[in-house]
Amino acid sequence: MMDHAITLLLLTLAAGTPLVFAALGELVTEKSGVLNLGVEGMMLVGAVVAFIVATTSQSPWLGVAAGMAGGAALSLVFAIVTLSLHANQVASGLALSLFGIGLSAFIGLDYVSVIIEPIRPLTVHGLPDIPVVGVLLFGHNPLVYLSLALFAAIQWFLSRTRAGLVLRAVGESPQSAHAIGISVVRIRYLAVLFGGACAGLGGAYLSLVYSPSWAEGMTSGRGWIALALVVFANWKPWRVLAGAYLFGGVTLAQFQAQGMGVELPSQYLAMLPYIATIVVLAIISRNAAVIKQNAPASLGRPFHPEG
Amino acid sequence: MTRLSRRTSLATLTACALALALPASAQPKAGEPLKIGFVYVSPIGDAGWTFQHDTGRKQMEAALGGRVTTKFIENVPEGTDAERVIRDLAATGHHLIFTTSFGYMNPTIKVAQAFPNTKFEHATGYKTSKNVGIYNARFYEGRYLAGIVAGKMSKTGIAGYVAAFPIPEVVMGINAFARGLRSVNPKAEVKVIWVSAWFDPGKESEAANTLISQNADVLTHHTDSTATMQTAEAKKVYAVAYHSDMSKYGPNAQLTAVTHHWGDYYTRVAQSVLDGKWQQDNVWGGIKDGMIKLAPFNKIVPADVQAMVKKAEAEIAAGKLSPFTGPMKDNTGKERLAAGKTITDAELSRMDYYVQGVVGKLPSSK
């Protein structure tokens, strides 16, 4: 039983990790007041670029870096269209997803049959063999640790640094931020690029670690779930983390039950996270003070200093 | 150059208009290659359902040389779009059209009415008409053999099955696998996880991991990606691949693979259309017809097991052995086949229960 619990925990962490990357990135983007619905496209581009670079360079870590660059490059398109050219963010984000899905499939055509050596879990000699704690602390993939580090960094950045404060100010009230001399557009560009890089990293995790291969549409909607997650988390990093593991864990728990012969209608279970998100959202937004603290007030609104 | 291409397009336009106005009159001209169209439900990729159909298409092209030309449309959603794609193929002079997914059934039937001289072949459905033939393979025969291999190689006596949706074709496969498994290991069990997707590598590997965590030491799958095989390889358990040979994704894990082979059938059908002898038919081919084969065994499979499987394979081909011959009970203990009775095709295609040895309850069965 203990073994089961540990395995389930390990699997849950592994399943939640791509969501952690993508959702944390989107959180930072949204904190600056920009809603980028193109996460699915950016993840896919990240996945394919990471895969191509990792196979041609034989260096998975170079692949990870390239995946981030790929995601960021795609988000740059979004940034130019929405921030410099003032197009609607919702429509542009959806168009970006369409574009990213097509682009990734297109550049990945010659790589669908390529085999890759995945990034393996760290094996610090002997450590994972310590009962229970060993596996839980040392048995993960390096990218899982990276996702936790990213979480800590973002948490610290948003709550403890001046730059984090500036980012939040831009998302809260771009007009006042502009008035005190902050370059709103520059900050938003950086936030969008960061979000793109994180989504690309989530994609790289999928193609290099989680199911090491490239196939069209291999993210299977995880980008959309990441979007839901940010809201579910009420724009708090630690809740993104918890939510990602919850989303990943629900599926796994359902699989565990199935394997043991317990019948649960999968559609009801699959609905749960979305319904839970709506309920949580409704409850937190009833309390205006809570939502005000966290949700960026200018989310989705274009900004131009003169109008 | 531009003008030339415009003129050819104009010719196409006229041809289309003609084909539309007089669909019945469109006949292949003697001496011209037969144009054959294929409609695929997913991208071709490197393994899986569509990949095997495309391999069949290429094999047919090679076999018939210049007498046929083929065209395929991949990633066609089942629903509204399928009808248009099938119709476009028919309207552009494709006289033989293979629609390779169940969801194309109603669109195929509809288009066939408008193009009575075009031959249609629909895979895995049940509706036919004058110019619509159907074809399918007895995948379950291969599953039974896979079950024998799994039963012989498993130490824990637990096999894991990653499945997509509980349609009869999948259920048949699970049951045949369990029958094969139990024929050599009467206490063995099959654990099934439904992932509710034909293709989702992430979920498939989660399901595979879950099964391994529940002591399954040999896996198989009825989904479209290579994730189950890759997970087995990473976790050092065995697996039997489905659709395609996936040994390069699991050089140590793959014991064998239940593979689909459509090439001979496609060649035969195309030849019959070339000869003007095509007839509407309902083909359900198996090992005997070469539609289902086992991939070469991994060298870790002992010679006696290999021999045993080969023998069963020969018996199935000869019609002496059926995976579903009584006595057969379902997993609630109810008798489904009396001793000595073999299941009929009609009973097979309505199978909505698990046989003994499969754990759990089939979703949404009443």
Next chain:
Amino acid sequence: MMRIRLEPRAEPSRFAGWLSPMVAAVAVVLIGLVLFSLMGRNPWHALYVFFIEPMNTLYDAGELVLKASPIMLCAVGLSIGYRANVWNIGAEGQLIMGAIAGGGVALAFHDSDSRWVLPAMFVVGAAGGMAWAAIPAFLRTRCNTNEILVSLMLVYVASLILSLLVHGAWRDPEGFNFPQSKMFAETALLPILVAGTRLNVGLFIALAAVAAGWLFMQRSLAGFQMRVAGLAPAAASYAGISSSRTVWIGMLAGGACAGLAGVGEVAGPIGQLLPVVSPGYGFAAIIVAFVGRLHPVGIFFASLLMSLLYLGGEAAQMHLALPSSVTGLFQGTLLLFLLATDVFIRFRLRIVRPPTAATAA
């Protein structure tokens, strides 16, 4: 050093309004030429196949309109809300709910030969879409919950409900356990408009919605109030325009239109309930609404363009053996260009010279 900057215009430019689609079209042709040449195809022929071929025959033209209709319907409904800053992005879910509700009527009255079955399906379907849109509207007006996110979440829930039904209760008992409903009876199907095509009378519903959308927004008081609420929320509340009424009208209009589109699909080209009834029309409609600049006439043309892009992708596969991914790539590029070039309607380009250069001259 010269700098280029954007300055807001006092009045939206009509000239730029015409110019921007032209700029986008030229850009797309250029990109197409490069892309197709790189892939070793004759680029002019490829463009011909992509944009002209799908309109060659009567049947093709019918398909173009058939595919544009649901997108048009959803986009018109959405635009009413968007004009008032009501961000419903869940039209896909509302479409599915419409299909479920309307399809439910068709299945319940499968043996009826009443000619009221079809109208009833549309009424119930529209109600289904509205009910689904009412959830985010209620939460927005009562709890101040962000409607973008709630409506998006409900898309997933709707598609799972449909999946549950066709895998279970509504599965065709004669269908060998395959996940699909019975084929609808003749009385539950939309009559074909032009023989030899699949174009059905559903087109009139879409066109009526376009006309109604125009009348409502341009000619009615409520429409005027919606526009004011969108342009100047503060002024609107001064003038006593109820913001919750705006939300309700915007959401319900979107839901009703999407619900109608859903019924149009299942009572039209599909003819039964399947696990997937829309290849993303509800999402495509959001892009179309903006490409059409939230104006019914613009939406009419934008939805035809969207439909053309889908069909062009199929034609490119069939005649040029291009992979299906090219469609998405090309679609995304065109739409991003269209969205981006609209900037010149509200802004002008201004070349700013630094002061030193000015004094020197």
